[in-house]
Amino acid sequence: MSKYATISVPIEVKQRLEKAKGKKEWGEFLLEMCTESQQLKSKKAFDELANLLTEEDLKAIEESSREFRENFRLR
Numbered sequence: 001m002s003k004y005a006t007i008s009v010p011i012e013v014k015q016r017l018e019k020a021k022g023k024k025e026w027g028e029f030l031l032e033m034c035t036e037s038q039q040l041k042s043k044k045a046f047d048e049l050a051n052l053l054t055e056e057d058l059k060a061i062e063e064s065s066r067e068f069r070e071n072f073r074l075r
Helices: 011-021 026-052 055-071
Strands: none
Touching: 011 026
């Protein structure tokens, strides 16, 4: 990360972020926050989907996926 930019935020937000970041560099800290947020959103979406599907649905998806992998060939 060789180029830098300034982000204007309210003082209360900056104070809270500074406390959370500790001794990390801002770039590292913010990238970690983004990654963690994306992972949590993905897990939440997965959990919501899993709750919508029945055990029978999950088994059908698993079987379909297995058959696809077994039969997939590059041309």
